[in-house]
Amino acid sequence: MNKIKNACIVDDDDLFQFVMRQHFERLGMVENVHKFSDGEQALTYIKSNLQQPDSLPELILLDVNMPYMDGWQFMREFVKLDIPADKKIKIYILSSSTHESDLQKAKEFPVLAGYLVKPLSKQTIQQILSELLLAHTD
Amino acid sequence: MIDHANHWWSAIANAIEEGYVAIDLHGQVIAWNECALKILHISATQIRDNVYWKSAGIQPLAVMLEERQDFSGREISLQCERGTITWLRINGRHLVTDTDKGYILTFTDITKWIDTNKSLSAIISSLDDIVVEVAANGTILHVWMNKKARLTLPWKMMEGKQATGYMPESLIADIRKLMKNVYQTGQEQVVTYHDPLQQEEDIWYRARLLLSDNANNSIIISLEDVTTECKAEQELKHTKYRLEESQKVFESVFNYSPTGIGLIGPDGKWMDVNESLMNTLGFTREEMRSMDIADIIHPDDRENAVNQITMMMNGEINTYRAERRYIHKDGHYIWVFLAASLLWNADGTPRFFIVQLVDVTELKHLNTEAQTKNIILHATSIDLRQKIKQLQEFNRIIAHNLGGPATALVASTDLLPELTEESDRNLLLQHMKATAEAILDTLKDLKLVLNLKENDGVPFTECDLEVIIQQKWGLLKPLIEKKKAELYLDLEVDKIYYAKAYLENILFNLLSNALTYTRPGIPPEIHVSCRIEEKEIVLEVRDNGMGIDLDKHGTQIFRYKKIFHRGLSGVGVGLFMIRNQIKTFGGNIKAKSEEGKGSSFFVYFNNNREPILKQDE
Numbered sequence: 001m002n003k004i005k006n007a008c009i010v011d012d013d014d015l016f017q018f019v020m021r022q023h024f025e026r027l028g029m030v031e032n033v034h035k036f037s038d039g040e041q042a043l044t045y046i047k048s049n050l051q052q053p054d055s056l057p058e059l060i061l062l063d064v065n066m067p068y069m070d071g072w073q074f075m076r077e078f079v080k081l082d083i084p085a086d087k088k089i090k091i092y093i094l095s096s097s098t099h100e101s102d103l104q105k106a107k108e109f110p111v112l113a114g115y116l117v118k119p120l121s122k123q124t125i126q127q128i129l130s131e132l133l134l135a136h137t138d
Numbered sequence: 139m140i141d142h143a144n145h146w147w148s149a150i151a152n153a154i155e156e157g158y159v160a161i162d163l164h165g166q167v168i169a170w171n172e173c174a175l176k177i178l179h180i181s182a183t184q185i186r187d188n189v190y191w192k193s194a195g196i197q198p199l200a201v202m203l204e205e206r207q208d209f210s211g212r213e214i215s216l217q218c219e220r221g222t223i224t225w226l227r228i229n230g231r232h233l234v235t236d237t238d239k240g241y242i243l244t245f246t247d248i249t250k251w252i253d254t255n256k257s258l259s260a261i262i263s264s265l266d267d268i269v270v271e272v273a274a275n276g277t278i279l280h281v282w283m284n285k286k287a288r289l290t291l292p293w294k295m296m297e298g299k300q301a302t303g304y305m306p307e308s309l310i311a312d313i314r315k316l317m318k319n320v321y322q323t324g325q326e327q328v329v330t331y332h333d334p335l336q337q338e339e340d341i342w343y344r345a346r347l348l349l350s351d352n353a354n355n356s357i358i359i360s361l362e363d364v365t366t367e368c369k370a371e372q373e374l375k376h377t378k379y380r381l382e383e384s385q386k387v388f389e390s391v392f393n394y395s396p397t398g399i400g401l402i403g404p405d406g407k408w409m410d411v412n413e414s415l416m417n418t419l420g421f422t423r424e425e426m427r428s429m430d431i432a433d434i435i436h437p438d439d440r441e442n443a444v445n446q447i448t449m450m451m452n453g454e455i456n457t458y459r460a461e462r463r464y465i466h467k468d469g470h471y472i473w474v475f476l477a478a479s480l481l482w483n484a485d486g487t488p489r490f491f492i493v494q495l496v497d498v499t500e501l502k503h504l505n506t507e508a509q510t511k512n513i514i515l516h517a518t519s520i521d522l523r524q525k526i527k528q529l530q531e532f533n534r535i536i537a538h539n540l541g542g543p544a545t546a547l548v549a550s551t552d553l554l555p556e557l558t559e560e561s562d563r564n565l566l567l568q569h570m571k572a573t574a575e576a577i578l579d580t581l582k583d584l585k586l587v588l589n590l591k592e593n594d595g596v597p598f599t600e601c602d603l604e605v606i607i608q609q610k611w612g613l614l615k616p617l618i619e620k621k622k623a624e625l626y627l628d629l630e631v632d633k634i635y636y637a638k639a640y641l642e643n644i645l646f647n648l649l650s651n652a653l654t655y656t657r658p659g660i661p662p663e664i665h666v667s668c669r670i671e672e673k674e675i676v677l678e679v680r681d682n683g684m685g686i687d688l689d690k691h692g693t694q695i696f697r698y699k700k701i702f703h704r705g706l707s708g709v710g711v712g713l714f715m716i717r718n719q720i721k722t723f724g725g726n727i728k729a730k731s732e733e734g735k736g737s738s739f740f741v742y743f744n745n746n747r748e749p750i751l752k753q754d755e
Contacts, residue, residue, distance in 0.1 A: 013542060013543060013546055013573070014569050014572065014573075015543065015546040015547065015550055015566075015569040015570060015572070015573040016542070016546040016549070018550070018565065018566060018569050019546060019549045019550050019553050019566075022553055022556070022557065022562070022566075023553070026556065063542075064538075065538035065539075065542065067699070067710070070694075073690065095537075096537050096538060096541035096542035096545055097533075097534070097537035097538065097541065099533070099534070099537065118541075118542060118545040118546070118549075119545035119546065119548050119549035120549070121549075121552070122552070
C-alpha cells in the first residue's frame with residue numbers, strides 16, 4: 001500500500017478545510033479526503049459505511065469546537081460503534097487551545113492517537129501520514 | 139422539901155421537848171418524861187417493864203443504856219411494831235450522885251428532818267447538776283449528783299477531802315478566786331468552762347457559786363452540764379456569722395457589681411435595684427419600684443418571659459438565662475442578657491426573684507453587622523465565581539473563535555505561495571476574507587459583553603413587563619403572522635425594577651427564539667409568565683417548539699456561537715448575550731426542554747441582591 005485510502009477532516013472552519021485539502025492533495029499520500037463541517041455529519045458517514053470497511057477512513061482529524069455536535073460529543077458516540085476488528089482508525093484531536101480541561105478530556109479517550117494544536121504545518125501532516133502508511137505496510 | 143422539889147421536877151421534865159430516860163447503877167429505869175413516852179409511842183408502865191427493853195425494836199436504845207457511853211448527836215433509827223421508822227438524835231451522859239451512879243439518854247425525834255433531807259437529795263439528783271458543798275477552807279462537805287454526769291470524778295470519795303486535789307491547776311486558781319468573790323460580795327458567781335478537767339472532751343460545765351445559809355459559812359457550788367446548750371449557741375454563732383458574712387458579700391455585690399441586679403417580688407413588682415441596673419435602664423430606684431417587670435419587657439418577648447417565670451414558680455427549673463429587649467427610660471429598647479433565679483420562703487412560697495442583667499445591645503449590633511458582612515462576602519464570592527466562569531468562557535471564545543481562525547489565516551499565508559492555479563488562489567483569498575470578517579464579528583460581540591460589564595452601574599427603573607412584551611412581540615410581526623403564533627400572558631408580577639434596555643433585549647431574544655425554533659405545522663403557543671418563587675422574581679418564557687436535547691447539549695446551550703438546529707438562521711449569540719446581561723446583575727437563566735415538545739426559559743432577576751450591594755459600597 002503506498003497511499004492511504006480515506007482520510008476525514010472534521011472542522012467547521014472553511015478556511016482550515018481548504019488549507020488542509022490543499023496540503024493533502026499536494027502531498028499525494030491520500031486517495032480520498034472527506035470533508036465534514038461538524039461531528040454529526042462525520043458520524044452519519046461512518047455509521048452508513050460500517051459494512052464497507054474499505055470506505056471507512058484510516059485517519060480522522062477532529063476539531064473540538066463545532067456546532068451541532070462537537071469533537072467530544074463525536075468521540076462519545078464513536079466509541080460505541082461496532083467498527084470491524086481488522087479496521088484501524090487513527091483519530092487526532094485538533095484544537096486551537098492548549099487548555100488543561102481539553103487535555104484532560106482527551107485522556108478520557110484512550111483510542112485517540114494524539115492531540116494536535118493548530119495551526120498544522122505541512123510537515124506535521126506529512127509525518128502523520130508517513131507513520132500511518134508505515135503501519136499499514138507492516 | 140424534897141417531895142416538894144420532886145413535884146416541880148416532874149412538871150419541868152414533862153415540859154421539856156426532848157425525851158429522856160435514866161437508869162440507876164443496876165440498870166433499872168428510874169426516870170423518864172412524857173415526851174420520851176410520846177417519841178417512843180409507849181406507856182409509863184411499858185417503860186418501867188424490863189420485858190419492853192428486851193423487845194427487838196428498842197434494842198439500839200437498850201444497847202446504849204447498857205454501854206453507858208458519853209456522846210452527843212448520834213443518829214439512830216428505831217423500827218416500831220407498826221413498821222414505821224423513827225429517827226432519833228441522841229446524847230448519852232453519866233449521872234453521878236453522892237450515893238449512886240446512873241446514866242441518862244436524851245433524844246429528839248428527827249424523822250421529819252431526815253425525810254426532808256432525803257427529798258432534797260432526790261430532787262438535786264433528778265437535775266443534771268452536781269451540787270457540792272464546800273467549806274471555807276476548801277474541804278468538800280457534801281456532794282449531790284446525778285449518776286449520768288459527764289464530769290467523772292470520784293465525787294462520793296471526795297467528801298471530807300480538799301476539793302483542790304481533784305482539779306487542774308488553772309481551775310483551782312479560778313475556783314479560789316470565785317470563792318473569794320462570793321465571800322466578799324455575797325453575790326452568786328457564775329462561770330462556764332469548756333472541758334474543765336482538761337480531758338480533751340467537748341463538754342461544757344457551768345459553775346454557780348453561792349453562799350449557803352448555813353452557820354458554817356460553806357459555799358454551795360452547782361455544776362451544770364451545759365454542753366448541748368453551748369454547742370447550740372456556738373452553732374448559732376457560726377450560722378449567724380456566716381449569714382452576716384453572706385449578707386455582706388451580697389450587699390457588696392449588689393452595690394458595686396457592674397452587672398445590673400434587681401429583686402422582683404412574686405407579684406412582678408421591682409423590690410430593689412442596684413446602681414448598675416438603674417444606669418442600664420435609665421430609671422431611678424423609685425421609678426423602678428413603681429413598675430411591674432412586664433412593663434419594661436418588649437411585647438414580643440413577653441410570652442417567653444412569662445413561660446420561663448411560670449416554670450420557675452412551678453419548681454420545674456431553678457434558674458434561667460435569656461436574651462430580651464427591655465425598654466430604656468428614653469423610649470428605645472435595649473438588648474439585655476439576663477440570668478434569673480428564685481428564692482423561696484421556708485413555707486415553700488416564692489420569696490423573690492433575683493435578676494442579673496447586662497446590656498448586650500452593642501454586641502447584638504456587632505453580630506448583625508458581622509452577619510451582614512458575611513452575606514455581602516457570600517454574595518461577592520458568588521459574584522467572583524461567576525466572573526471567573528465568565529473569564530473561562532472568554533478564554534474559550536478567544537481560543538476557538540479568535541485563535542482558531544487566526545491560526546487558519548497564518549496557515550493559509552504559508553500555503554498561498556504554493557498555489558499556482560489562479561482559481562485556487564482566488565478561492566483561498568475568499569476564505570481568508572470570510573475568516574477575517576468572522577474574527578471581527580467575534581471581536582464586536584466580545585466588546586458588547588465587555589461594555590455590559592463596564593455598564594454595571596446602568597440605571598434601574600421600574601419596567602412595565604406587559605408594555606415591553608407587547609412592543610417586542612410587535613417587532614416580530616412577520617414571523618408571527620407566517621406561523622400563526624399566539625401569545626399568552628400570566629403576569630402575577632407585572633413590574634420589575636431593572637435596566638430597561640437589557641430587559642427589552644432579554645425578552646426580544648427569548649420571544650424570537652421561541653418563534654424561530656418551532657415545529658413544522660404546529661402553530662406556536664408562547665406563554666410568558668412572571669411570579670415570585672422563594673422571594674425571587676422569576677420570568678418564564680415557554681414555547682411548544684422543537685425543544686433541545688438538554689442531556690446532550692445542556693452545558694453548551696448558553697455558549698457563544700453554539701448552534702443546535704441545522705438549517706435555521708440561528709447564529710448562537712442571543713442566549714450567550716442575554717445570559718451575560720442577566721449575570722452582570724447577579725441574576726441567572728436556566729432552561730428546561732424536551733425534544734419535540736418545547737422549551738422553557740427561566741430568568742431569575744435576583745431582586746434581593748441590590749440592597750446588599752449598596753451596603754457594600
